[in-house]
Amino acid sequence: MTAVSPERVRGQIDQLAVAGLDWQTFGRTATDLLNRAMPFAASCFASVDPATHIVTANVKSGCLDDDHDIEWSYHEYEVEDLYDFRSLSSAGGGVVTLHSSSGGDLERSRRHAELFAPVWDFSDELRVTLRVDGVTWGALALFHGDGRTFTTAEQAFVASVSEGLARGVRSGLVAAAVGDDGRPAPSGPAVLVVDASGEVAQANLGATERLADLGCADLEASELPQIVKALVAAARRMSTTPGASTPRARMRTDGGHWIVAHASPLISRDGGRPDVVVTIDDARPPEIVPLVVASYGLTGRERDVVALVLQGIDTGDIAQRLHLSAYTVQDHLKKVFAKVGVRSRRELIAQVFNDHYVPQMAAGAGLAPSGWFAGS
Incomplete structure (x- = not known):
């Protein structure tokens, strides 16, 4: 070469x-x-x-x-x-x-x-x-x-x-x-129980169809999609980490559908490696559209702060861009957290489906009163 x-x-x-x-x-x-x-x-x-x-x-x-x-x-x-x-x-x-x-x-x-x-x-x-x-x-x-x-x-x-x-x-x-390939979306959620050895111990009737849409031929451990394997591992880590949030991820399937997957560890009776329940379902509107900021009664300045937070910009840079003090930015964030019902930036960002929101923001699109982007 x-x-x-x-x-x-x-x-x-x-x-x-x-x-x-x-x-x-x-x-x-x-x-x-x-x-x-x-x-x-x-x-x-x-x-x-x-x-x-x-x-x-x-x-x-x-x-x-x-x-x-x-x-x-x-x-x-x-x-x-x-x-x-x-x-x-x-x-x-x-x-x-x-x-x-x-x-x-x-x-x-x-x-x-x-x-x-x-x-x-x-x-x-x-x-x-x-x-x-x-x-x-x-x-x-x-x-x-x-x-x-x-x-x-x-x-x-x-x-x-x-x-x-x-x-x-x-x-x-x-x-x-x-666009997608025209295949119908699977109906109903998939529920899997992955045991301590990594094998699928139980699965509901919808699991095979859901996993097929993720390119999975069967329920063998080696065939499970990477997203399932990653979430199972993260859930087991969560079981030993006090205060850790439930692992969760979103992605497009082979059929072009947006799905959201969650994983939760079960309590192990013998204290050993826990089984993990994985749920895969269609991504609901809160998962794939931006946070409808207007519905939370945010002020104009609070919406400005949220827009910058969602871009990953830190407090100091937000203060500089909006010509505010860092203390004022933090005060706005506390009010936003209270109105939205979250406790941190991470929880706030987790409510926004970045695959759709961030590209529009990067292009300079403004938010309409609906909470979506003007002209979209």
Whole structure:
């Protein structure tokens, strides 16, 4: 394969991001382009729920396979490690590598010691969250083998293309939302009980149809969609974390329908690893439309603050943009929380379906009195 300059690849990715591709096709093509500018042994390009930063689906290259998604989800959501995608996104994004995070002692990472090294013999991992306009739309992991590590130049190059990659994921989700394949949406929710070993112990009659719409051929543990595996792992982590919120994610199915999935751990009688109940259902209007701010009786200034909060802008920058003091912004937020019935920014953002709201805001669309965007 002929090497291509990083500058040329960066331009190609920016062009690809506005080509109207679905996000999976964009991810595969963009990853191939990256590999022409810098070597790596394998990659995982993932879509992420903007509200929870939970991985909902992925496309892989190289030696990576789908056979170890359960183990990956366990290490990503249940086990404390040096880093994970959610903590990286919450910190504002950026690039991190296993070698630098561990100080060269890779065994400090359980994910590496128990999965990456024994299964694939990777020698380094590079991660980056794909963010644009303050919102995380995807995530990318690259891997080296044969003792190689990611250089400073490679890390800087990946950081430089991350926004273009994010725009491509976002555009791909929006493009997919314009139409579907004409298949009828499954009727009724799916309810699964996943036992301690990761197997489906029970399922209702609607589960097979729902899972088929997520590309799942049967109820075997290895066949479960990535979103289910991730939520199960996050629910088990929740069971040992006081005050943790119920894991939840939204995504489009193969048939073009928006769904919302929840996972809750059951109480284990013997104190062992809990079974987890997973519910998958159609995304209701509160899940897929913006918060109807007018219905909560927010003032004009409170709506201005909410609009900026939903873009991921911190208190200091909100104060600067609205020419207010940070104290006044906090006061507005307290009133908003009380009116909406939430306790934090995170809970507020969780009520908004960012796949629809954020692109409109990024385009500068104003809010109409209905709470939706003017002209939409």
